[in-house]
Amino acid sequence: MDQEKLKELAAAYCLGALDGDEKRLFEELLQKGDPLARQVYREMQETASLLPYAAEPVPPPAYLKENILQRIGAETARPKTPIRNLAETSESAIFENLQNLVWRWKRLAWGITFASVLLLAGLSWYFLEREKQIFAEKNQKITEMQTRLEDFEITLREKDRLLQLVKAYENAIFALNRLGSNLQNANVKVVIVPDQNKAVFIGSDIVPPPPGKVYLLWKLQGASPINAGVWQTDAQGNLVYEVGDITDDITDFAVTIESGETAQSLTGPTSPIELHVKI
Amino acid sequence: MTPEAPKEFSSLTDEALFQEMASGQTGAFSVIYDRYSPQLYGLALKILQNQSLAEDVIQDIFVNIWKKAGAYDRSRGTPIAWMTILCRNRCIDMLRRQDKNRRRSAILDEDVLQVIADERAENPLENASFSEMRGVIKRAMENLPEEQRQAIEMAYFKGFSQSEIAGELNLPLGTVKTRMRLGMQKLKDLITKKWDQ
Numbered sequence: 038m039d040q041e042k043l044k045e046l047a048a049a050y051c052l053g054a055l056d057g058d059e060k061r062l063f064e065e066l067l068q069k070g071d072p073l074a075r076q077v078y079r080e081m082q083e084t085a086s087l088l089p090y091a092a093e094p095v096p097p098p099a100y101l102k103e104n105i106l107q108r109i110g111a112e113t114a115r116p117k118t119p120i121r122n123l124a125e126t127s128e129s130a131i132f133e134n135l136q137n138l139v140w141r142w143k144r145l146a147w148g149i150t151f152a153s154v155l156l157l158a159g160l161s162w163y164f165l166e167r168e169k170q171i172f173a174e175k176n177q178k179i180t181e182m183q184t185r186l187e188d189f190e191i192t193l194r195e196k197d198r199l200l201q202l203v204k205a206y207e208n209a210i211f212a213l214n215r216l217g218s219n220l221q222n223a224n225v226k227v228v229i230v231p232d233q234n235k236a237v238f239i240g241s242d243i244v245p246p247p248p249g250k251v252y253l254l255w256k257l258q259g260a261s262p263i264n265a266g267v268w269q270t271d272a273q274g275n276l277v278y279e280v281g282d283i284t285d286d287i288t289d290f291a292v293t294i295e296s297g298e299t300a301q302s303l304t305g306p307t308s309p310i311e312l313h314v315k316i
Numbered sequence: 317m318t319p320e321a322p323k324e325f326s327s328l329t330d331e332a333l334f335q336e337m338a339s340g341q342t343g344a345f346s347v348i349y350d351r352y353s354p355q356l357y358g359l360a361l362k363i364l365q366n367q368s369l370a371e372d373v374i375q376d377i378f379v380n381i382w383k384k385a386g387a388y389d390r391s392r393g394t395p396i397a398w399m400t401i402l403c404r405n406r407c408i409d410m411l412r413r414q415d416k417n418r419r420r421s422a423i424l425d426e427d428v429l430q431v432i433a434d435e436r437a438e439n440p441l442e443n444a445s446f447s448e449m450r451g452v453i454k455r456a457m458e459n460l461p462e463e464q465r466q467a468i469e470m471a472y473f474k475g476f477s478q479s480e481i482a483g484e485l486n487l488p489l490g491t492v493k494t495r496m497r498l499g500m501q502k503l504k505d506l507i508t509k510k511w512d513q
Contacts, residue, residue, distance in 0.1 A: 045493050048500040053408070054471035054478045084504040086393075088472050089400045090446070090453045092362040094354035097374055102349055105375055109342065109382045 038066075040073060047077040051085035215308040216252075216294055219244050225276065227290070227310060234283050236290070238268070240276035250294050254280065255303060257289040265290070267298045330395040338386035345382055352396055353378070355446065356403045363407040363473050373410060377402045408475035456506035464499030467492055 046063045049055040055063060066074035213223040225240035238254070246252050252268040270276045294305040325333060325347045336344030353374060360370035381399060388398065457465055470476045470484070478496065482489045 041497070044501065045497045048497045049471070049478050049493065051500070052468060052471035052496065053404075054476065054481070054496065056477045056479070080504060081500055084500055084507065085472070086397055086400075087449065087453050087507060088468070089355070089359050089404065090449045091457055092355075092359040092473075093450075094446070095358040095361055096354045097357040097371065101371055101374060102346075102353070105349070105378045106342065106346070108375070108379050109345065 038074075040077065043074055043077045044081070047074070047081040050078070051081040052088075211308070211310045213240075213243065213292065213308050216292065216306050223274070225292075225310070229283065233281075235279060235281045236283050238276060238278040238280070240268075240270070240278075241274060243268070243270045243274045243276055245270070245274075246294055250296060250305070251298050253293050253295045253298065253300060253305075254278070255291045255293065256280070256283070256287045257291055257309075258286050259288070262291065262303055264298075264300060268292070331390060334385045334388045334395055337382060338388075345378075345385075348381070348395070349378060352399060355396070356399060359400065359403055360407050363404065363475075364410060369410055370407075373403065373406050377406055404472075411475050452507055456503055459506055460499055460502055464495050464502065467495040468499045468503070471496065 043066075046055060046059060050060065050063050063074070063078075067078060210224050210226050213220045213225060220243065222242040223240065223244070224242070225238055228237045228239065229235075230237065243252070252270075254265040254268055255262040256265045257263075265280045266278070268276055268278050290310040291303060291307050292310065293300075293303045293307045296305075325336065325341070325344045328336065328344070328347070330348065330351075333344040333348050337348070356377065357370060357374050360373045361367065364370050364373065377399065380402065388395065393401075460468070466485075467481060470481050471478070476484065478492050479489055481487075482492045485492070
């Protein structure tokens, strides 16, 4: 590299204006000890080092020194490692250093004690809170289980009552073949519950009624039939249907196939269901 | 009221004061501050053009000087040269932080200066007083051709890289490089000539 190019690099480098590859190149030359590069650098650096003096000196505001002394005051409070020879140190300085050392150890001990107390308090509070939370969660689970148990007991009691009903009261099974040939296998059991004035109809193999028709149940009261609602079966043809207001004057039931659920008299095919138990 | 520097330190050299600072003597620090803060504050004001920012820089570098006094190495230059580099670098950093579009270009970092420490140039005006030095530098700068002075000032006092100067002045990069080289060469000649007179 010729001297002019080196001067160009050195001038820019010493002014802080060299960057990228050129900066790396020039630094490599200096580090390798290139004599020409070093000579040129020395000359340019000599000049660049004088540039700051082109700035006029300005006394800074007085408060600036106070601020700086305050900032370094904190540093001074922590004694630095003295660079003086110990032999040159006076007795009072040694005593002062020992006092400083003792004071630092005391401060450290107090600091550790205080931190330990804080840590213990924090840990105790944490574990106490955690225990409280666990206890509350367990309590909630117990309450939920008790509620479920009560529900289960209610369900069990209801089923038991129905079972007792079926066992206790006279009942009968009726065929529904008079409603249609596709109901040959269908049958219905009637359970009368006298103390509640109601009757429960439990059926199976009941095919769906013809399109646009419904199975309508009637309570027969002398010559006047009372519409007792539509039998709704599930997809498997099973029926559970409950009718209330079974008073003494209800003598029998009948099932018909009707066009609407609001019919007021028996018009379609009829299957009578006789009551064997007087209410 | 500004604390006065203790008299027992006033007669010490800069190097001796740095040794005292390293052992925690704030009195020595006070003397260094009184000696050089006007020069460094003036430099910071020239670079930053802002009193508040210049005050921040002066606070930071003097606290830094206090902390690093023990690490000061004579082979890196005189204490004032070292402090001046700290001040200039801090100011240029601050300028760049304010203008994020500007990329970071070369700063004369201390590590590089350490590598080439043995090549450190002696200041030809080392034995001169500040006012004498300032007079010589000022006259030399005034005698530079305008375009060369501009290139040198943009680089040193504004922290622009060569390519940034070329962009700012809308000039070919080669022209900027030539102006910088010729300017520095002429400046050296002018300073040497003036000082010899």
